[in-house]
Amino acid sequence: MSFLKFFKKSIDKKSFEQLLADKEKQDSSEQPQSKETIKRSLHENLKKIREAFGNSSDIVTREIRIGRQGEIRVGIIYTDGLINSEANHNFVMESLMFELRRNEVDLKDLAGLTLLNYIKEMVLTVGSIEDVHDFNVITNAVLSGKVVLLFDGYEQGFAVEMKGGKERGVQETTTETTIRGPREGFTENLRVNTSLIRRKIKDHRLWIESKKVGKVTKTEVSIMYIKGIVREEVVQEVRSRIEQIDIDGILESGYIEELIQDDSYTPFPTIYNTERPDIVAGHLLEGRVAILVDGTPFVLTVPSIFVQFLQSPEDYYQRADISSLIRFLRFFGFFTALLAPSLYVAITTFHQEMLPTQLLISLAAQREGVPFPAFIEAFLMEIMLEILREAGLRMPRAIGQAVSIVGTLVVGTAAVDAGIVSAAMVIVVAFTAISSFMVSSYDLAITVRMLRFVFMGLAASFGLFGIILGLVALVLHLSSLRSFGVPYLSPMAPFTLADQKDVFIRLPRRLLIFRPRVFSSQQNTKREKSLFQNENQRKKK
């Protein structure tokens, strides 16, 4: 193993160094004007900015005059649609144009301040203002929803935070619905999303680190964790993996997911994504790290383990006994979704002796005249099902309904009547489809859909023997996976007795005192009190 590791490391290192070099080269070639500071002449500056944006119509560059006689010319630059234009009118332009005139301020003598400081400190009634000197910074500021003010005769400007514009509000999630539980879901706006979590966890130890990722898109990516609960190594790992991302664009958290996951040769999701703030908050409290990406409502949490893809937030909102039962049902659903068609194929074509006689006779009667072998029959039906599902998904919602009805009822019945498939097969396929909806995570459900075909192939060639071997191989593969250092199958393998309270069953809350040991930094309890105790202990050390 050692040499393999070494091998891997050396490759990583090499490529990383190379990447860095490439990056620098690219940076220098793409943005030669990067170090350029702004000029004294406003006119020139505005012209330059307009050129930089190629006279894009949504970039507004406006020149106004302020002061009693309008002696100072100010350029206002912003992107239409990205800023809150009302606030811009009220707090920037009005302040500049009216306040200065109304108060009859002598711009030559400003209580000992320079003009710019005066404007910054006494005129502009907005929250965040940055000084800018650089064209590059200006373009970035304009693109991220800031209003840039340039003053004629000064080599300095202001970037005023004025984010706004049309955005989707906080709505109910459509991908992860629950009967009981909060209705709100994340939006595309990163700030809104962090605020949603902040509202749930009102603690100063909830830390956020942000970074711009994507050379072209410059998407903001934040990692969020609760200091003191989270394992430092995991945060460090997340940080460094995000650091290493070298890509021109991040359009969705899926990009990040793919770039930072441990093992790309696996059909299983090793990073959890969710649209629900309550899930993220729960995960943070267990000691995980959340990765938020601007522009998508899907938030990633790491490390992720296998069982959590079969759990639902509702498990924690309902009574413990009901939740446990439903969890069992979900595991059952997972296995049926994975194995039902392959078991049917294996039993009816290899192990007929396993069927009760009456069942065998009625199955055989149904199969009279069916032209395909059971495997092909199952395969066709499964393919048809997948087509229907995908078509229903992509179609306008109104038509989708009709398609699914046509698909399931008409095609299914007609196929049986025409004697192309047997009725039992339709039942099996339908049952499988329903079961796959029990798998609470969509990512895992897709995996199951894919692996189902593998198992059908195994069943068709070796019957139950093949299925058993397939299952063993599957378990081996799952055991070899890790998610940010945490074994994917934990806490079952490696087995941790203390963590079993919240795996297949969920014990009542008063028994769930401890956080899962695989994620959190110490064996600290879920209760605040002891968290402080831990901090104290650390200080003593």
Place this chain on the structure above:
Amino acid sequence: MWNIIGILFVSACIFIIEALLLLKHKLWKDFIVFIIFLFLGTGLSIARCINFPIPNPIELLTWIYQPLSEAVNKIFQ
């Protein structure tokens, strides 16, 4: 015929997978041992396919232990 081609194909696959890795790291000793065993494996497989007799350790064991085994069985009968 086909199974010999199959065996050669599999051996070639194994060779490509492993040898490249070993050579890249200049693990000469590993490489030599690997090659020896690959030849052994391929040779044995082909020998079996053409029904060529291959040495069987079981026969050796039987030859060694047979008298003892008979004695033991006699005791217990």
Place this chain on the structure above:
Amino acid sequence: MLDNGKITANQYKMLVLLFTIGSSILVAPTALVNDAKQDAWIAIIFTVIISILLVLMYIKIYSIFPNMTLVEICELLLGKWIGKFAVALFLMYAFILSGELLREIGDFTTTQMMPDTPIDAIHIVFMGVVVMATLLGLEVIGRSSEIISLWLFILLAIYFIAILPQIKIGNLQPILGEGMKPILFGFYHFISLPYLELIVFLMIAPFVNHQKGAEKGFLVGVIIGGILLTFVVMFSILVLGVENTARQIYPSYALARKIEIGKFFQRVEVIMAGIWFLSIFYKLTISFYAFVLGLSQLFKIKDYRSITLPISMMLIVYAIAFHPNIVHFFEFVHNIWPLYSLTIGFLFPLILLGTALMKKRQRHVRGNR
């Protein structure tokens, strides 16, 4: 020492357990009942007790050299050349064991489940998964064993509970009707089949992350495995009867055929096949792993992974070439294997232990001077 990752004591325990019941769980009743008739269950309990002593010996060796595999211990104690020779003998044992196990899988599958499938195909496919496990390394094998043993326990529980209604107590009588000799004969065969083979665990023990845990896990695994096997043998006699059990090639499978609860829960002998496949998979994987690892240590190469695939080719060939037919296989297992196992699984570690203790004393004496 090669870097193979570490396994936990619990995983080690599960591996020992799976190794103990693997293969034996399917065929043990026949051999035992053939030897000891009604008293097979006494023979098995007796064997389990003796096997604890045997395992204590293995543990002793392990505790003297907690960080070395059997191959390394051997070379250290017996010197380079004698050591290498002894290692070669041990490796041959591991290789033959792996081959026999693979053959057993092929024989069972082609006899009971898929008579038309060529045995080579079964071997290749099964070996494929074993190779996958070996390549993934001990850590993965250990972790997966925890999951698999969970399934196994569930299946075993179903199996045992479902067979309960079929029991006829009268089948156990007469107790000790044939005297002690048959029991000893049963012991002689039974200790060789799973227990003496446990020596391959000395190749794996050093990779357990906790020495005391490994020692305890070894014992506990063997005892639990022994209890499960006792149950299987007892149920075979209680349900099938002595004559019938002795006649079956795969008695546990025949036993599972008797399961019938109501009209719906029947024809589930595949449960037994599942239990057996899962457990023998680990037995084969461990012995194969021990062989490949030992071989790589013998040749002092850096990573066993590079020779795994070629060796698996050889194993597939030998699985067939070892025995021309199933009768030859049974005769070998019945007559030769116990003695061979005694040599490698008992005599060989005994010599090692003796040498180790002697050297230790010498060093002690020298140290005193």
Place this chain on the structure above:
Amino acid sequence: MNKRLTSLLFILASIMLLAGCWDRRELNDIAIVSALGIDKVDDELLVTIQVINPGQVATVKQGGITKAPVRTFQSKARTLSEAMRKVTTFSPRAVYSSHLRMLIIGEDLAKEGMGEIIDYVVRGKEFRTDFYLSIAKNTRAENILKVLSQLETIPAHKLSSSLKLSEKSWGPIETIEINQFVNELVYKGIEPHVIGVEIIGNPEAGEKIENVEKTKADAYLKFGSVAIMRKDKLVDWLTEKESNGLHYALGKVQRAVINVPCKEKKVAIETIRTNSKIQTKVDGHQFKGTVQLHIDGAVAEVQCERMDLEKIETINLLQKKAEEKVKKDILTAIQASQKKYEVDIFGFGEALHRSHPSIWHKVKKDWHSHFKDIQVHVDVDVKLRRIGTINNSPLHEMKP
């Protein structure tokens, strides 16, 4: 690492998909055998298989009967395997016998010795051991298999389910699975016995579908007496009384009726559960057998007048009479087996083995001759627990 595994899995997968499916058989390619009949004709074995016609069974369920729900195929050969293979030459589908329900042996074959067929049935992977064994009384097995049945569409299923049912509710009948038969065949302390099946009515009419359409069938099958065997050969048929006694002694009776005489009429006692124990003791050089039988029963029917069921004496009397009745049956059976047939169907030898293994080893060689002289003591204990939903019979107070 992963590259290595991926390529390995790819190779494996391609091998599997390219080469797999040796054992595949589709449901519509197999002929499900429901019953197997074996006769001996001119030194050859005549095999009759009853094959289910699934399509037809399904249509029967929907109401219409057009064709027979089963087909029979026959072939003759020296060995069973050969005969079974030969069937394929005129059956369009592969013969599949895992769902066999009944194995019926012709009487001629049984008399000659049915040992030769046992091995095939036990060795074959396809034969599960859960089917029932039966001997065709006074006829050939093939004729039994040709009779169509009412209520159950598949005759073999009719046979096996009626056998199972009557085992529970009718004393003389018992199911014999092939494993039990083989065990008894091998074991020296007991001889096997097999239930017989016979055709009542006109056998030829039974083959036609019209047989099923009538309310009273022209021909139907009935289980009745027990065939006792010496080794694998049929010795004789027990009478109903004897088989009744045999099953009581073996504890095989679950629910049965004991008719106890009262005056000229009868009182019927229904057994609820029985529990029997056969033991053999050694008394000097004498073997002494005991049969202990406990029966829990209930009064099911009273025919005679003036019987006061409210009195404990009446119940005691009834118990005693029932005990005598059962004891007589058992003794008859034992006597018949000892004197008439000289076959130990009760398993006294087995009981001896269990209690005195060392003595058994000495006598097992000629247990046969020892068995004849065993003194058997039968001890029956009947307990009447209930008397039904009324206390005294209306007959009790019927006007004289």
